[in-house]
Amino acid sequence: GGDGDTAVASGESGDPIKIGVVGASEDYWKIFTDLAAEEGIDVELVNFTDYTQPNPALSQGQLDLNQFQHLQYLAAYNVANDDDLTPIGATAIYPLALYSKEHASLEDIPEGAEIAIPNDETNQARALLVLQDAGLLTLENGGDSTSLPSDIVAEESKVTVTPVAAEQTAVALNSVDASIINNDFVADAGLEPEDALYQDQADSPAARPYINVWVARSGEEDNETFQRLVELYHTAEVEEASSQASGGTAVFTDNPADELQGILDEIEGNLAAQG
Amino acid sequence: MNRDWSTLGPILLESVRETLYMVSITIGVGGFLGLVFGVLLYATRKGNLLQNAVVFTVLNVAVNIVRPIPFIIFITAVGPLTLATIGTTIGNNAVIFAMSIMAAFVTARIVEQNLVATDPGVIEAARAMGASRLRIIVTVLIPEALAPLILGYTFLLIGIIDMSALAGYVGGGGLGNFAIVYGYQRFNWEVTFVTVLVIIAIVQLAQLLGNWFARKALHR
Amino acid sequence: MNRDWSTLGPILLESVRETLYMVSITIGVGGFLGLVFGVLLYATRKGNLLQNAVVFTVLNVAVNIVRPIPFIIFITAVGPLTLATIGTTIGNNAVIFAMSIMAAFVTARIVEQNLVATDPGVIEAARAMGASRLRIIVTVLIPEALAPLILGYTFLLIGIIDMSALAGYVGGGGLGNFAIVYGYQRFNWEVTFVTVLVIIAIVQLAQLLGNWFARKALHR
Amino acid sequence: MTSVISFRDATKVFGGGPDAVRAVDSVTLDIARGEIFGVIGYSGAGKSTLVRLINALETATSGQVIVDGQDVTTLREAELRKVRAGIGMIFQQFNLMNSRTVAGNVGYPLKVAGWSKQDRRRRVGELLEFVGLTDKARSYPAKLSGGQKQRVGIARALATSPSILLADEATSALDPDTTQDVLALLRRVNRELGVTIVVITHEMDVVRSIAHRVAVMEHGKVIEHGRAYDVFAAPRERATQRFVASTLQDRPSPDVLDRLRHRHPGRMITVTVREGDGYGTGDSRVDGVGGSGGSGVDVLAALRRHGVDGTIVFGGITEIDERPFGSLTVELTGDDAAIDALIADLRRATDVHDLGIGDAPSDRTTADVVGGSPPEASTGEGDEPDADPYGFAMDAIRRHGGPR
Amino acid sequence: MTSVISFRDATKVFGGGPDAVRAVDSVTLDIARGEIFGVIGYSGAGKSTLVRLINALETATSGQVIVDGQDVTTLREAELRKVRAGIGMIFQQFNLMNSRTVAGNVGYPLKVAGWSKQDRRRRVGELLEFVGLTDKARSYPAKLSGGQKQRVGIARALATSPSILLADEATSALDPDTTQDVLALLRRVNRELGVTIVVITHEMDVVRSIAHRVAVMEHGKVIEHGRAYDVFAAPRERATQRFVASTLQDRPSPDVLDRLRHRHPGRMITVTVREGDGYGTGDSRVDGVGGSGGSGVDVLAALRRHGVDGTIVFGGITEIDERPFGSLTVELTGDDAAIDALIADLRRATDVHDLGIGDAPSDRTTADVVGGSPPEASTGEGDEPDADPYGFAMDAIRRHGGPR
């Protein structure tokens, strides 16, 4: 896939630029599209409730851009589908954190506790890594970005995990000892980021696969309109709204496209090697 | 962070429109195809009007292949077909396409079920008059089973509304999606509640009509 | 990245077990409750055995309130009840709880539909013999409508398998979840395909049995 | 009063507004314990509805229906059950359960009545043997012929030996032989167990051979009722007369009469034969059961006395409620004056309808003239060979029974 | 050969294995164009199945069924449609469409036949008027009485003026008056339009008044067939004899006989009245239609000749296929030798069954003895007052008609 022949025109001819997102209801998207409109760029957001669809849709030319994933996810997609979607700009890193209603600190989490984690592939692996970092469990071979719950070494682990839909991790707090909750849902669920028992470090190199990116079809990295949109995201108004939506945990970043591509290539290489 | 209704109101309204659009086209297309499939499923059974083991087996298996596929997987699976037909695999029309196919197979079973209990004597009477099989199906079989069929289609309608909630998976809209995206995923229970209420109101209305028509059709 | 079947195989097997577990409990509990509700919906209608406008209206509305709620929202909405009953809102048992309630309401409509066409003369005959209304329901009404009811429950079974695919949302498992999480979400079409095949095989088997029993129950 | 079923101004209206049908209209009627009560009337007259009021399958719109001392219109379902358990019913449309075998259908009321499995099996066996369906015990109703279905319905109604039996056209689908067997059984359970039986029927055989009393319904009303013999022998209402005439079939219909005249050109008369119509005085013999007066011998004796030759060309003498009844159509040959004297003589004792002679018939039809009422014009039930045959315009079946 | 319907070794087996039912068993039969053909037989004998082979509602298991020159067992559905369009059928169970009004049901075959809406409306109006249901035109079948439903079925079958009419117990739910009207119509369409009619019935009236020929079925086989008069007047097969006897009801049944003896202690005989049974020689008058021999006058004449006094106590003379038939039961009083001579005399011309005298009955039953066959033991259809009344063990209805 990935050939741009079927691509919709990019803005000038009056056709809107279609951006696939997950969570178009967030306030910052409205600010973003308003800003774009001021610059004469007609943006149409296509909202998906499922991560699986926006990449194929982009690849098939039904979208011009998408912005919902981090590099890790993109790499997994590209490898699985032999695709070459390309990151054209970064947005932010969202730390993944552990929350609990029952326990005040990491140390309080008892032996045999049940932890809810997101069940989508990349967040799941990332959550397992976070838990491993927190010393709650041990993964076979140290774990990586494709680890599964079945990779947990039960004898060496303090807790068990239950994968649930990402948004359900917050709901599940009533039923489990603790949950790994995606940033998106933290604020909505009425949680305070500072209450997190543990979270991964956005500035560590280990977090680099989790840089969220704008993605386009290969060959369209240099589209100026696209570049302008990437920039618009980092205007103060948008960043502020976006930060608010993440409960202030978002760590904005604007790595250049080629650096992102480099990281992507590296991850894809690893994945392919494992495949 | 919770938008107020002045922002959400128009989106909600638009969602209502979208749902009605999706559901009516789906029930039209899927419902009609389902009627055809369902009648065939019934009529090609052994001992029935169009007895035909091959057609029955093929249909029976086909329906059972399509129906249990989880809908999000199904949407993706029919993607190439959707693309060829609708020109896109995302958005409401793509959802309608997938929903119509799924609805056709679901309806087939509902229709089949409702025809099974038809009095064979009445069909015989029509055969004895020299009515063609197609005519018998249209003017006897279906009218005789109309009351349960109407309830079946009411049931289907609700199933489709339910199914349309998944439209968001492929970038579609509608009430279900609105409730999930603006309400449920954002833990905004007020929005969820109001939206669900709207859905329920629509369903309730449909059911009222369905019950009323079914009662009319029963002629007892 | 694509795990081979030596890793996935056991999970798939476990998923089959989980699906069978979830589906059988749901069809047992939900199917039974649905039978009760469905019979009540039918029997409390005007002119029928237990004619009772209040019960009918309450049930009719209740069914219409529950049914159209998108299932993932419904799971969350009944969460407090689930917590109180099952002790947890996640995992298979929580899903079974929510599915059973939903299935009960869905079944209610299926059952109602299939009873509508029952010959009132037969019920009258039983009344004339002095049979109690409960006895008539159990020993006349249901047996008389058995063939369509069996098809209805087969239909329901498939619906429940379909519903169980959403178990993953709240930490449940099963085949549908396996197909989505290990296949679909990872773009692993081989896993998706194989899993869907397993689901279809189960459904096909259920349908075969259903058709066979329905044929037996028809007595024609 | 030993009446076991009493209707008191009972009315049943179906529907409402302009389409309302008064299926049963202010019926007041008593049915005594232990009698066999026939209900006759044209199709749609309200017979089935009337009987369904008894076990409250239909609830009366107004009035009372008292069964065994209880007004069933006021009973709650649970109380009704007890009443119904003592009432067997044979349905016009059979109403068999398609989901049960023949044995299952017949055993069902026994199950309801709480019989043990063993007793049920034995009883069902007896009943099926009685109705001749032993070898169909395990068949389902869909595979039975019409008459077989009806026999299952009969066996089912008799299963629990109810004290009241409601039989709605219980033998309509049966051959005459089987009908006789069923009637014999009904007569026996009535006589020996005192079972009260209400039979709806349009079959003369049934009324004739088992009914003690009959009610005639028309337009939802009971227009006439009384001892079966009396109603048949001397119907008062016009509808009853017509019904009796066409039921008995002992009088030649117009086309039959045409053929008779062809064969028998002489003067013809139809003489009613009725118990108690003593001809002359010293002639009538009376025995324990009832007078034999009015039976054929009197006609024969009269013929002899008047020197007239007679040929019996049509008619029948049968029994109603175990008493003789009928009519004979006789061709008379002899002196005209003697014939007139004979007729005058006969008329003093019974009803005589003078059919005249072939060339100058005194009237065309006898079928609707009963009990000496004056001849009337044909009501059109005969053939009209000149009428448009598939057009119907001229000989519509008159709507006798349908209430407004 | 003008036969319009021919069965050639036609067999229909339902089911398989040990439970197989040979509903129609190697029937070979021709039904001529323009005749009214009656099919009689006990319940379950295979009558309905036989008739359903004609319009191929059931397909023969083997053999041929030729209708209008075409073997319907070999036709494809599309070809069958044309054959069926010319055949009207009245169903035993009515088979009305519950989803259509009365008018809609009657109009349906017209719609199938492609009639215009206007013509349909007119025609339906006529038909409904004929069957007396004009005011029920817009009612649904569920709201009709049994007889009303049957009338709708009749109207529907007649709607397209078919050239063959199959009537399966077409009047079983009708009152006698309406039955007469329907029969008159059938007779008329047969006579004037040459419609071939096949009637299944157990009602004597129907056979008597309209059938030209009849076939008697038992166990799926046609055991006897011929002109209606011949079959009734001289039934050959045992089953036919029993059927005719119980159908005609012109002979006293055992319990009637008991009562008769009570009233009439003298010697009683039953004399068969049959066309063509010339009594003596010079006495029988013959006219264009048929001999009047054997009708009552001969008995009367014989009585006179032998100086015996007679009382007609039971019996009937009616018409079968428009010819007189029946029997008279007469009590004889007079010199014993004279009576014996009288009986011997009568026997030379017709069948006489000697019932003996009250104290020494020569046999108990006459019901199953027809045509002078020797008296046989009762088959048990009478009352047995001593038998366990709800026990049935002793008087099961014999399974006459059910094939194995």
Ligand SMILES: Nc1ncnc2c1ncn2[C@@H]1O[C@H](COP(=O)(O)OP(=O)(O)OP(=O)(O)O)[C@@H](O)[C@H]1O
């Ligand atoms: N579909 C069927 N399957 C099995 N057996 C059947 C079926 N239809 C009829 N039979 C059997 O075939 C025999 C003949 O049935 P049929 O209906 O022809 O009888 P019939 O002479 O019309 O009797 P009736 O006077 O009672 O209507 C019966 O024993 C009946 O049980």
Ligand SMILES: Nc1ncnc2c1ncn2[C@@H]1O[C@H](COP(=O)(O)OP(=O)(O)OP(=O)(O)O)[C@@H](O)[C@H]1O
């Ligand atoms: N459920 C109903 N709704 C409306 N009208 C009805 C209903 N049941 C019966 N009727 C009407 O009531 C009248 C009496 O019906 P009923 O069945 O008592 O007649 P019947 O005397 O038994 O006639 P038949 O001899 O034809 O069975 C008919 O005109 C019929 O159409």
Ligand SMILES: [Mg+2]
């Ligand atoms: Mg009736």
Ligand SMILES: [Mg+2]
């Ligand atoms: Mg039959």
